[in-house]
Amino acid sequence: MSDLKNRLHEELAIKNACQVEGINADPAIFEGAGLGDKYQEQIQTLFDYNLHNHTGVVLPVCFYTPGGLRVGYRWNDRSPYKLRREGNQFILYHERKELFPVTLKKRPKYYSLKTSDGANMNQVATHNGEGAIFVSYSNECFLKETGHDCKYCNINYTHDTYGEEHGVSWKYPRQIGETAAVAYQEGAKHITISGGFIPERREIDYYFDVAEAIQEHTGLQDFNGTAVIGAPLDLGILERYKDAGYRTIAMNLEIWDKHIFNSVCPGKVIHCGGWEHWVKALERAAVVFGHGRVRSNFVGGMETKKSTLEGVKYLASQGVIAYAGSWIPNLGSEYEGHRSPLPEWHLDVAYKIVDIFRSAGFTYEQLYDSSASADGIWNDIYKIEEERLPVFKGEPSAV
Known part of the structure; x- marks a missing residue:
């Protein structure tokens, strides 16, 4: 073995x-x-x-x-x-x-279906493997209008380049509910709802409508959903997301070094209370949703390894699962053409993050429920060490 x-x-x-x-x-x-x-x-x-x-x-x-x-x-x-x-x-x-x-990867059956209003289901919710589906309800990010885009981000570029014919369009709650119902019948067991930055009040109303539509069409009150949101200025709102039916919540801080954060994520400073408030929001969310039921993300390679790991360790101590996905200098972002750290740098960070997760008592199930997909390097380390891959049973990969 x-x-x-x-x-x-x-x-x-x-x-x-x-x-x-x-x-x-x-x-x-x-x-x-x-x-x-x-x-x-x-x-x-x-x-x-x-x-x-x-x-x-x-x-x-x-x-x-x-x-x-x-x-x-x-x-x-x-x-x-x-x-x-x-x-x-x-x-x-x-x-x-x-x-x-x-x-x-084999194509899911629901990828060939349409919603009742004619939308392609494969453009409503993408399949990320192992029963995880992902909804990008909109590439509308109002930070573009104010000139406060996160500098590593290409969400608006993606919208402008590929447009509706490639699935970059607004997703309505009913479309999401219908697609989730079919995907869950095919074996899906987790859904992430995410999108661009929109005004807080509009975001709340939309996420509640989506939760209601998923519950209606799947028949599941607990549909194992993750709501990816901006840190709300009113932290009392977090309880309403849980009451709406989301099992987990995500607020992506992106950078632990507050000085780099202020420079790279100006919109998150201006519209979400700044770095200190974002951390407070994550801490409060862990109280509301529970240990291992809150996720944040760091752009791995945007700051020093030491700083990133300090952030992961602190948030883990508060019950928050924080990842550090490898930074890709995306086309259309202000960092297009820059260089991410070497693969060895990212792999070392991943193994160190898993050590932090284990010390904090995070289970694989909690990682799965909080992730948009189950294929993160840290997820894989758990799957290898806990013998969760089909190969350990002599079975073919579930592709």
Whole structure:
């Protein structure tokens, strides 16, 4: 068993590197491979993590390693990690060295269905694997109008570049409820609702309407939903989100160093009370929702490793699960063309974060419930060490 775990940790290091560096592949290799039919295609939701414009180009959402680790596909033709098609098989290489064959993710059945008003369900809620679905209800971020966008963010660029034909459009509560109902019938068990920055009062009303629609169409009072919101100025509002039916809540602080935060996230300073208030909101949310039922996110690589880990450790001590996803200098953001730290930097952070999580008593189930997807590096470390992957039972990966 230790040999298997060692191999999976090696695959995890490759996965991490692919997430940081991206994947180098000619999009033509996917022609005739069944993307958008047999295998799941990318749908634009919130941000675009590819490093090239792909209007009119169909790309896979992810692929799986032989051990069953899910690797998100981020196109970068300068990456040393290359995907090649050999017959009907896709093979991952590092430079000229063959690493292993990979498997594309099967397309969910609901991706071919429409809501009662004619919206494509695959553009209402994307499937992030292991029963996690994600709704980007809008790429409307009013920070653009004030010139206070977060500097690493390309949410408005994604909206302007890809538009409604790629699924970047407003999602109505009924559409979400109908799509969630079908997805849950197919095995989904967690839904995240997220979107761009909108005025606080409008945000509250919308999230409540969405919760009500999901409950109505799924028949579930507890639908295991995560509401991703801006830190409310009135902290008493947090209890109303729980009363509405959300099991978990997320407020992404992004940066622990308050001076960098003030510079990089000016809109969150102006409209959400600043760094101190954001931390207070997370602390209060943990009281309302409970230990391990609140999530925050850091942009891994935007500040020093020491600072990020200090933030993760402090928030964990308050019952808040804080991740540090690898920073991708997105197209259209003010940091386009910059460089994220090396893959080894990000992998070391991930293992150290898991040590903090374990010390805080966070379970895998809590990580799953608070995440938009179950494929974070920290999730994978839990799955390897706790033998949760299908490969441990001799079963094929659930792709």
